[in-house]
Amino acid sequence: MTDTSTHSTPALELRGLRREFGDKVAVADIDLSVPAGSFYGVVGPNGAGKTTALSMAVGLLRPSAGTAYVQGLDVWSDPVEAKRRLGVLPDGLALPERLTGGELLTYWGRFRKMDPQVVALRTSELLRILELDEAESLGTLVGEYSTGMRKKIGLATALLHTPRVLVLDEPYEAVDPVSARVLTRILRRFTETGGSVVISSHVMALVEQLCDRVAIVAQGHVLAQGTLDEVRAGNSLEDRFVELVGAPEIDEEELSWIGG
Numbered sequence: 001m002t003d004t005s006t007h008s009t010p011a012l013e014l015r016g017l018r019r020e021f022g023d024k025v026a027v028a029d030i031d032l033s034v035p036a037g038s039f040y041g042v043v044g045p046n047g048a049g050k051t052t053a054l055s056m057a058v059g060l061l062r063p064s065a066g067t068a069y070v071q072g073l074d075v076w077s078d079p080v081e082a083k084r085r086l087g088v089l090p091d092g093l094a095l096p097e098r099l100t101g102g103e104l105l106t107y108w109g110r111f112r113k114m115d116p117q118v119v120a121l122r123t124s125e126l127l128r129i130l131e132l133d134e135a136e137s138l139g140t141l142v143g144e145y146s147t148g149m150r151k152k153i154g155l156a157t158a159l160l161h162t163p164r165v166l167v168l169d170e171p172y173e174a175v176d177p178v179s180a181r182v183l184t185r186i187l188r189r190f191t192e193t194g195g196s197v198v199i200s201s202h203v204m205a206l207v208e209q210l211c212d213r214v215a216i217v218a219q220g221h222v223l224a225q226g227t228l229d230e231v232r233a234g235n236s237l238e239d240r241f242v243e244l245v246g247a248p249e250i251d252e253e254e255l256s257w258i259g260g
Helices: 048-056 079-084 102-110 114-131 133-139 145-161 175-191 205-209 227-233 235-246
Strands: 011-022 024-034 039-043 066-071 085-088 167-168 196-200 212-218 221-227
Touching: 011 048, 011 235, 024 066, 024 133, 024 212, 024 221, 039 175, 039 205, 039 235, 048 066, 048 196, 066 079, 079 235, 085 145, 102 114, 102 133, 114 133, 114 145, 145 167, 145 175, 167 212, 175 196, 175 221, 196 205, 205 235, 212 227, 212 235, 221 235, 227 235
Parallel strands: 039 196, 039 212, 085 167, 167 196
Antiparallel strands: 011 024, 011 066, 212 221
16 A cells, blocks of 8 residues: 555655765755656766765765755654665675575565564565575575676665665666566566655666656756656657767767778
8 A cells, every 4th residue: 555644745855965076076966856656767877976866865975965855854864764765776786795695685684673584585585586596595695696686686685674765776787688577577566556766777768668757967967857758858868868968979080990
């Protein structure tokens, strides 16, 4: 059943988020609002500030200015309660290397003070659905996982405690097509039951297929945000993205040596 008490409150809200690294401004006073129940895509070129903004939004990186809210809770002044409602798959996820996937989920559940029987049931189900059960039966350690498998076990840790908001940084990266379909079904079911999903990506076709709302970010600024149709403005998302972000021109004489 959908939690109507927070339905009118944004699932995730960024207010004036800013992050500076020395003289470099990575994120410049971003404002962003993710409606409850939405599948929201944050797109931009490499180095656009997507990962930095989302890291601040979920409490992994302290902002130079501004703040973020999860279902109305300030991530920085009320971090424990805000993070109970969050499931996060961060960029460059660091995982314990000497545990199996099942052991990792069991540890994660204990860390969150979950009922051991609930953790065991959910662990078994997640490993099966995410096609990690064979690796578990073989005793494969997380350190031996492929990149795609690490993405999947990272998603499992994000889902284990039944959060209401998922923030996933490049969740489809290095995931094979069959696993990608499974992942999509999981995320769609999550939003259909009232949850909210935020993903970052630089693959326009993927975001266009999955998301009902989108924000285009470049050089630390939000260039456009809204429903998918509003942002596309009658074009494909890729064309609109290139229009806003720009693309380098290649002179006919440049790279003339390609092809011999």
